[in-house]
Amino acid sequence: MYPVKTADNVSADTGISANTISKWLDRGSAPTSWAFLRLLSAYGPDLVCAVMDSPPAWLDRAAKEQRRERIEAQIADLQSQLEGGAR
Secondary structure, three states, X not given: OOOOOHHHHHHHHHOOOHHHHHHHHOOOOOOOHHHHHHHHHHHHHHHHHHHOOOOOHHHHHHXXXXXXXXXXXXXXXXXXXXXXXXX
């Protein structure tokens, strides 16, 4: 989701310190249960599917729906920009 400044962006989404997130990314530590719940709250079923080897079908469907909604929102934003630029 954030190929650049990952820790800073995840920190902004979750309220978890960027330093802590950097340690996870460097594999120096792993999220606590509390931190994982914060991540889950921010990223939903997509996150759970990403960390599971074989997510159940219902969770996979929920993640796909989440991605669809995110893409539709991006399309709506781009459409709005196109319409605003045409004026």
